[in-house]
Amino acid sequence: MYFASDNSGPVPQEVLDALAEANAGYAMGYGADPLTTEVEHRIRDLFEAPQAAVYLVATGTAANVLGLATVTQPWQTIFCGPLAHIHQDECNAPEFYTGGAKLTLVGDGDRITAGALRKAIEAEETRGVHGPQRGCLSLTSVTECGTIYDLPSLQELCGIAKGFGLPVHLDGARFANAVATLGCSPAEMSWKAGVDVLSFGGTKNGLMGAEAVVLFDPARAQEFEYRRKRGGHLFSKHRYLSAQMAAYLRDDLWLKLARAANDRAARLVAGLRDRGADFAYEPAANMVFARFSRAAHERLRAAGAVYHLWDGAEHGDNPAEVLTARLVCDWSLPEEEIDRFLSVLKG
Secondary structure, three states: EOOOOOOOOOHHHHHHHHHHHHHOOOOOOOOOOHHHHHHHHHHHHOOOOOOOOEEEOOHHHHHHHHHHHHHHHOEEEEEEOOHHHHHHOOOOHHHHHOOOOOEEEEOOOOOOOOOHHHHHHHHHOHHHHOOOOOEEEEEEEOOOOOOOOOOHHHHHHHHHHHHHHOEEEEOOOOOHHHHHHHHHOOOOOOOOOOEEEEEEEHHOOOOOOEEEEEOOHHHHHHHHHHHHOOOOOOOOOOHHHHHHHHHHHHHHHHHHHHHHHHHHHHHHHHHHHHHHEEOOOOOOEEEEEEEEHHHHHHHHOOOOOOOEEEEEEOOOOOOOOOOEEEOOOOOOHHHHHHHHHHHHHOO
């Protein structure tokens, strides 16, 4: 009953097989290998963006911050939500890699609203040389609360940013899960909506450690290459990143894995509703924030369930107190483990 994170699950056999195949013989380093070329072509085709520049790194943080640094000057500010991964979970890496650009937190919820974004942008560039200049907008889908920007919302927010001449970055650590939920194309959820730089996630969706940065404006490519090298994220044995991503893209494995994770979460959500649980955020993909009693939490922990508390203290005197659990389903989670979790929850 492992619901702690989709980072914690196993790697699909197709990816392991691809790594084994890539391990045979010799290949040029630093991305000058045939697998990297294959990945570049496949991602361009997937996103209907033949001119896009495509680069691989090993972590989601590297993908986010190198992408942001490529479109942000040190004297600018990046507009993002208060729960954004770049704010809460990347140890000030955006500030470090941009050379000092600050983060301006927009709104107070899981998703940025159009009104809050316009207000935040208009509040900057009001102090001349003394204040930060307007910089990039960074959005996340799936958000850290398991919610998703639908296409009209994404288009509206990108449109506001573009109205001020600002680029847009999308943290797509769970991009595949959002695409699976919305039933849209990758292009529709990226450059067609107004996104300039995308972190196309792989690690949370089954890869051992590979993420793609997609720059839809190829004029930014050379700067990204310098930043990746200078930042220590250009792999010498690059083919092992490329092998993972190549397997991920073949036969739409990326989408199959995301659909499997979303389907498991939907099964979990249906069972939770049947047992009277409610939700801090309406579930939309593979991450669920469910509220139920401390007594139920204690039963689940005793039975071996692994997950994180989102709020409240696990131990206390009131067994009826309601606490929120953060439950994440990955592609490999057995359905019988979901059913066992629900059975223990019911008591």
